[in-house]
Amino acid sequence: MLAIFVAMVGLIDEPALSLKTGAVLSLLACMTLLLKAAYAGQKHYRSTELWLLLKAEERPSEAVAQAVVGRVLRDAYLRFAFHFAAGSLALLVFMIVAGLMLGPPMR
Helix, strand or coil: CHHHHHHHHHCCCCHHHHHHHHHHHHHHHHHHHHHHHHCHHHCCHHHCHHHHHCCHHHCCCHHHHHHHHHHHHHHHHHHHHHHHHHHHHHHHHHHHHHHHHHCCCCC
16 A cells, blocks of 8 residues: 555656556555455465464364454455455546546646
8 A cells, every 4th residue: 555655656746647556556456355355265274363363262173263264364355455446446536537627738
């Protein structure tokens, strides 16, 4: 997210290009999160930070842990993918509105 912001600030001289770059990079992040969500159930539960944070007596059995951790990861990835998609849509709409208000760039 910070990298997207820095790329947009670097292109601040051309607002339309800056917004378009932010939107495209946000969509790329969204697609990455969707891909991670698709494979979240295959990630072994012992390799997650969640498993490391649980105390030994709080840890569920292996079958339950794999199902729960996979579902929680999938839900988290999907939630953040939705946020990136919404942000990308907002940037695209703002780019279109700004383009209509400012007109074509003068060269």
